[in-house]
Amino acid sequence: MKIAFVGKGGSGKTTLSSLFIRHLATEGAPVVAVDADINQHLGAALGLNESEAAALPAMGDHLLLIKDHLRGTNPRIASADTMIKTTPPGEGSRLLRVQEDNPVYDACARPVALDGGTIRLMVTGPFTDADLGVACYHSKTGAVELCLNHLVDGPDEYVVVDMTAGSDSFASGMFTRFDMTFLVAEPTRKGVSVYRQYKEYARDFGVALRVVGNKVQGPDDLDFLRAEVGDDLLVNVGHSDWVRAMEKGRPPRFAALEESNRLALRALREAADATYERRDWERYTRQMVHFHLKNARSWGNERTGADLAAQIDPGFVLGESVTAGA
Numbered sequence: 001m002k003i004a005f006v007g008k009g010g011s012g013k014t015t016l017s018s019l020f021i022r023h024l025a026t027e028g029a030p031v032v033a034v035d036a037d038i039n040q041h042l043g044a045a046l047g048l049n050e051s052e053a054a055a056l057p058a059m060g061d062h063l064l065l066i067k068d069h070l071r072g073t074n075p076r077i078a079s080a081d082t083m084i085k086t087t088p089p090g091e092g093s094r095l096l097r098v099q100e101d102n103p104v105y106d107a108c109a110r111p112v113a114l115d116g117g118t119i120r121l122m123v124t125g126p127f128t129d130a131d132l133g134v135a136c137y138h139s140k141t142g143a144v145e146l147c148l149n150h151l152v153d154g155p156d157e158y159v160v161v162d163m164t165a166g167s168d169s170f171a172s173g174m175f176t177r178f179d180m181t182f183l184v185a186e187p188t189r190k191g192v193s194v195y196r197q198y199k200e201y202a203r204d205f206g207v208a209l210r211v212v213g214n215k216v217q218g219p220d221d222l223d224f225l226r227a228e229v230g231d232d233l234l235v236n237v238g239h240s241d242w243v244r245a246m247e248k249g250r251p252p253r254f255a256a257l258e259e260s261n262r263l264a265l266r267a268l269r270e271a272a273d274a275t276y277e278r279r280d281w282e283r284y285t286r287q288m289v290h291f292h293l294k295n296a297r298s299w300g301n302e303r304t305g306a307d308l309a310a311q312i313d314p315g316f317v318l319g320e321s322v323t324a325g326a
Contacts, residue, residue: 058125090313
């Protein structure tokens with residue numbers, strides 16, 4: 001299952017995504033975690049120290065390798081230079097699986113040991129001095145979108161992405177790449193404003209969206225969220241001494257997480273798992289093509305000097321039964 005955590009800056013989405021990843025690890029689920037936020041904090045939330053987090057390889061630094069691997073023997077893609085973030089797979093493309101070894105994981109993923117198991121962590125990488133004033137952050141998250149376009153996952157396999165803050169996710173088609181999107185909202189007007197934006201933008205694309213109330217301190221906070229987001233409110237998370245200890249770099253065993261918060265994490269997994277039966281790979285592939293054509297017309301064709309519409313394989317539908325290219 002592909003799962004995104006979104007929300008305004010400071011809402012707690014990185015903390016919630018890290019708790020969810022830890023929860024999955026304790027239950028023995030295979031997990032690929034991706035930090036796609038401009039503020040790279042997921043590694044630290046998963047227990048890495050400052051030097052370990054800084055040493056994580058940036059996906060953007062290995063974009064050519066990623067493109068070369070995913071292109072495989074697809075005859076519609078002349079070279080890696082003509083691939084953009086929305087390039088869809090076709091006959092001959094190499095696909096990514098959650099539980100496998102491949103050159104992309106070798107270059108970009110690092111194992112992180114958690115209570116109960118080890119997950120793979122990938123990061124877009126932070127903004128550097130060379131990027132300031134000349135680069136758009138979405139050029140870095142393009143590596144994530146390209147990988148998601150070529151990723152096939154099954155039941156009880158998880159790809160968890162900590163997304164950019166606010167509504168920045170809509171600067172690309174990546175917001176449609178997930179089985180479930182959890183929007184973390186505080187019980188404030190600013191906290192629910194991102195929810196309204198997400199709800200409006202996602203409505204026409206069939207995006208499954210549920211709200212996780214965070215920093216809920218009492219009945220008034222709960223009533224506010226219920227009035228603002230209605231049935232989209234899935235669970236609420238309150239104060240956590242475990243999280244406070246984790247933020248100080250001294251987390252206890254994960255089993256010590258408060259019972260109410262462990263139940264909330266279980267509800268998140270159940271909600272995500274329930275979307276599996278509603279998967280529509282044909283719609284998923286159509287949306288991939290839609291955003292690729294949109295990007296091709298607006299900037300891709302000019303930048304690559306190629307007709308990127310020709311990369312679309314009209315008979316190809318991504319799915320669990322598809323075999324990866326050579």
